[in-house]
Amino acid sequence: MKKLFLLICLLGTVFTSSAQGLTTLSEEEKNQIKNPVTWEGAIKNLEGDTYELSLSAEIEKDWHIYSQHTPNEDGMGPIPFYIEFKKAGEEFALEGVLEEGETHREYSETWGFDELFFKDHGKVWQIIKLNSPAPKVIKTILYYQVCKEVCLNEEYYVVFDIANNCLLYTSDAADEL
Numbered sequence: 001m002k003k004l005f006l007l008i009c010l011l012g013t014v015f016t017s018s019a020q021g022l023t024t025l026s027e028e029e030k031n032q033i034k035n036p037v038t039w040e041g042a043i044k045n046l047e048g049d050t051y052e053l054s055l056s057a058e059i060e061k062d063w064h065i066y067s068q069h070t071p072n073e074d075g076m077g078p079i080p081f082y083i084e085f086k087k088a089g090e091e092f093a094l095e096g097v098l099e100e101g102e103t104h105r106e107y108s109e110t111w112g113f114d115e116l117f118f119k120d121h122g123k124v125w126q127i128i129k130l131n132s133p134a135p136k137v138i139k140t141i142l143y144y145q146v147c148k149e150v151c152l153n154e155e156y157y158v159v160f161d162i163a164n165n166c167l168l169y170t171s172d173a174a175d176e177l
Contacts, residue, residue: 036060054125067116079145
C-alpha cells in the first residue's frame with residue numbers, strides 16, 4: 001500500500017512538472033517577468049444605448065494567449081481567455097456573445113487536441129445595451145493565460161468610461177474595481 005501511495009505521488013509530481021513541457025516558476029521568478037501583453041480598448045456607440053466595447057492585445061514575440069474557444073474539459077488543458085463584466089444584467093445587458101478576431105490553431109502533443117490562440121495581436125469585442133439609468137462606466141476583469149516556455153496566469157482590470165467615450169484605465173490591480 002505504501003508503494004502504491006509513493007507511485008501515485010511520483011506520477012503526480014512528474015505530470016505536474018511536465019504539463020505543457022513548461023518550467024514551474026517561483027513567485028519571485030514570476031514577479032521578475034514583465035507581462036508580455038499590452039492592452040488597449042475602445043468604445044463605439046452603435047445606436048442609442050447600444051455600444052461595442054473592444055479590447056486589443058499587443059503580444060510580445062513568441063508569446064501567445066489562449067482563445068476563449070480552446071478546449072479545457074474538466075480543467076485539463078490550457079486556460080482559455082475570459083472576460084467578467086461586472087454588473088452585467090443589472091446596469092447593462094450583453095447582446096450576443098463575446099466575439100474574437102483572428103486566432104491560430106495548432107495541435108498540442110501534450111493535450112492531444114488543437115489549441116486556439118492569439119499570436120502577436122489579439123482582439124475581442126462585446127456589444128452591450130445600457131439599462132436606465134445608464135451607467136457611466138463598465139468595469140471588467142480579463143482572465144487569461146499567456147505562454148512561451150512558461151505560462152503566466154493573468155488578471156487584468158479594464159474600465160470603459162461610457163460617459164466620456166474612452167478607456168478610463170487598465171491595471172494589474174483591482175484596488176479601484
